C-alpha cells in the first residue's frame with residue numbers, strides 16, 4: 299500500500315469513527331446549522347437519540363457597519379408603527395405639574411403587554427401607571443392612564459397610540475446617530491483603559507458556586523468600556539450573580555443600572571438585591587401596576603430630584619430597556635444622570651444587537667447576561683428571501699446581543715443548575731450544552747399526585763418519570779392568523795383540570811408554540827373556571843417566548859404543528875420550553891415520524907416515557923369548552 303492510500307485509509311477510518319454513535323455504534327446523521335438557520339449544528343443518532351452539537355457563531359461579520367444598524371432600526375421602527383395602531387381615544391381629566399391623567403376606553407389585549415410609553419395627541423408620553431377595571435370582561439374596557447407631564451401643551455382629548463417597541467428602535471437610532479463618530483472606537487472596540495478601581499477576585503460570597511464567583515470576579519475587575527459576558531444556561535443562577543455584584547458595587551458608592559426587556563426579569567434581580575443588601579438604596583422606574591408586589595412593597599416613594607440622587611452614587615436602579623428608551627427620548631435622561639458605572643443587561647439573548655445602543659450608552663462598564671441557546675429575537679421573515687451575502691448584512695442587527703458580544707469578548711459560563719430534577723436537566727445538558735451542566739445540586743421532588751381514576755391523565759401525572767412524551771396524533775389548524783391544534787388542546791385542558799383537582803394548578807403552566815393555541819387554551823380555561831375555579835387562563839397559558847425567564851413545577855408543552863414547521867425547527871424554543879420545568883415536563887406532540895427530523899425532539903422522545911393518546915376520549919365538558927373557544931378564535935383575528 300502506498301503512502302497516499304495509507305493516509306486515505308486513516309482519514310476514512312477517522313471519519314467512520316467520528317460518524318459512528320458512541321452509544322450504540324449506528325451511523326450518525328448530520329444537520330448543519332445553516333439548514334436550521336441556527337447557531338448550532340447537530341450530529342445525532344436516529345436509533346438511540348444521542349446528540350452532539352457544535353457551535354457556529356460565524357454567520358455574522360463583526361463589528362457591524364453602523365449604517366446597516368441604523369437602516370435596520372429605522373425600518374423596524376416604521377414597521378412597528380404601522381402594525382400597532384390606535385388603542386383608544388382618551389380625554390384629559392386631570393393635570394398638575396407632574397402628572398396628566400387620561401381616561402380612555404382601550405383594547406384589553408393591548409394592555410397585556412408592557413406599556414412604558416404611549417403617544418397621546420401625537421406626543422410620546424412616559425406612562426406612570428395604567429388602571430383598568432378588573433371586573434370588566436369586554437374586549438374594550440375603561441382605563442385611566444397616568445402620564446408623566448413634560449409638555450406644556452397637553453390636549454384635551456386625542457388618540458392613544460401604543461407604539462412599543464418602536465421607541466426602543468428610535469432611541470437606539472438616536473444614540474447611534476449622535477454617537478456615531480465617538481463610538482467608532484469605544485462602542486464596538488473596547489478601549490481597555492486602566493480599571494479605575496479593583497477588587498480582589500476572592501469576594502465573600504459563600505452562597506455562590508465557583509462558576510458564579512468567577513463571573514463575579516470578572517465583573518468587579520472590569521475596566522472602563524469593557525463588556526463582560528455571562529452565559530447563563532437555564533437554572534444556573536445568573537440573577538444571583540447580578541444581585542451579588544450590584545450589592546458590592548452599590549456599597550462602594552457606584553451607580554448601578556439593571557435593565558432587561560421584561561419587567562419580570564428586572565424585578566427578579568431587584569428582589570434579590572433587596573434580600574441581599576437591605577442597606578442599599580434601590581430605585582425602580584416602571585408602571586406601578588406592572589412592578590411586582592415584592593418589589594413595590596419594599597420601595598418607598600421617592601421624592602425630590604431623582605437624577606441628583608442617582609448621580610450621588612451608591613444606588614441600584616432598575617427599569618426595562620423600553621422604559622430607558624422612553625426616558626431617553628422624552629426626558630433626555632442621559633443629560634440628567636450621566637452614565638452609570640455599571641449597566642447589567644439581562645435577557646440579552648432576546649435583545650437584538652442593534653437595540654443594545656440604548657443600555658450601552660448608559661454604562662461605563664457593561665455586563666451582558668444571556669444564553670445564545672435560548673430564544674432569540676424574531677428573525678426577519680423577509681430576510682429569508684434574499685441572497686446569502688445580503689442575508690448576513692441583514693442579520694447583523696438582529697443577532698442576539700449575547701451572541702454578538704460573545705464573539706469579541708470572552709465569556710464566563712455558569713454551570714451549576716439548581717432549578718429542577720436531574721432527569722430534566724440531564725437531557726437539557728446532554729443535548730444542548732454538550733453535557734457541561736453540573737447537576738450535583740439538582741433538587742429532587744417528584745410530583746406526588748394521587749391516581750384516583752386510573753385513566754390517561756393519571757397515567758401521565760402519577761408516573762414518577764420526569765420527562766413525558768405524549769403522541770396525540772392531532773392536526774394543526776389555521777385560525778385567527780395563527781395555528782392551533784384541537785386534539786392537543788383537549789388533552790392539555792384535561793390534564794390541567796386533573797392537576798386543579800389534585801391542588802397543583804398553581805404549580806402548572808401550559809406552553810404553546812403558537813399564539814393561536816395560546817388563545818384557544820386561555821379561553822377554554824377561563825370558561826371552565828366559572829364552574830371549576832382555579833387561576834385565570836392568563837396565568838396558566840403562555841407561548842414559549844413569553845414564558846422565557848420564568849419557571850414552573852409542571853410544564854405541559856403543546857407543540858401544535860404536525861410537521862417540522864419553522865417554529866419547531868428553532869431548537870432554542872424546545873430548550874426553553876423543557877428547561878422551565880422543575881418537576882415534570884409533558885410534551886404533547888402530533889409530529890409522529892416528523893419528530894425524527896429534529897434531533898433534539900428525537901432525543902427527547904427516546905429519553906422520555908412515551909404515552910399514546912391517539913383517538914382520545916376526553917370528557918364532554920372539556921370538549922365543549924374547546925369547541926366554544928375555537929368558534930370565537932375563528933371569528934377574531936390575531937394581530
Ligand SMILES: [Zn+2]
Nearest residue numbers: 319322343346
Ligand atoms: Zn446511537
